[in-house]
Amino acid sequence: MSTQPKITVATAWLDGCSGCHMSLLDLDARLLELIEQVEIVYSPLVDAKELPARVDIGLLEGAISSEDDLARAQLFRARCQRLVSLGDCAVTGNVPAMRNHFKLADVFDRAYHENVTLKPQIPTREVPALLTPVRPVHSEVRVDVFVPGCPPSADAIWYVLTELIAGRVPDPPAVTRFGA
Template identity: 70%
Template structure:
């Protein structure tokens, strides 16, 4: 009988989803990984509910809104191990470029000053933005950090493979910030 598969959940918060694209860039190695892990929740699959217990959670993006905070807390609650994937998750990166400015000024610039038709700041169905963007470890405990913008597929594969093999990954062997 084969070993049980590791369950994995992924989500992107405030970011560009480039880290998930790097995940897909593992190409044919995804077929090998599929033999050893189950993606139980992700924008890459159709599942809409985070399971009660997940072995590995992977979050990309920063904490910019109530919605991001909710996702991060849910992942921390339901995932045995939590990975921050990419520079936005680790430092705030591009989304945090708005931090030096007043939130009202940022919203006004994006939704009023640069819009020709129906300029208005959205309020219905949109999570409330925080005044400051934070990295994921600024709101929940994170176990593994994989830097890069986006991280290379090789780095993601290395970390997942180490976890599958029951080893503690050291992403610094295969990564550096901004690359």
């Protein structure tokens, strides 16, 4: 067993479908190899509920569309040595940003009045304030690596992670593209 400390990795999803995290799980048997090199210290995929003060690699999936998303992106930037914008939503805003073409009041009306049969109402508790417009991660915080794809393939994620673990700067366009 190696005595060298493992590289720490944190992941989070903002406004998106979690497809990028599903692709991460699609590493399948490579997850066992990955876990020998890294410690996942924060993620919706593990029990850890608090982002450590210092993390080597942070992966953010999804767009910034709420105050909670913005706060999480800022916290990741402050605490992660390398920040990866993972997937088309994080890189461009993609599907979540489609609401940018509508007034926020119309979005709320459509979701909470027009499409509801019992007690139509706009929620007021435990719902983060929405931002306008929806934005990609790099519009709010500095991003070190952009990994396009909807979602990026397990192979693309593997490539990016193994390059970062080895201390190299990955070239994601060599292995993935928008929408792929």
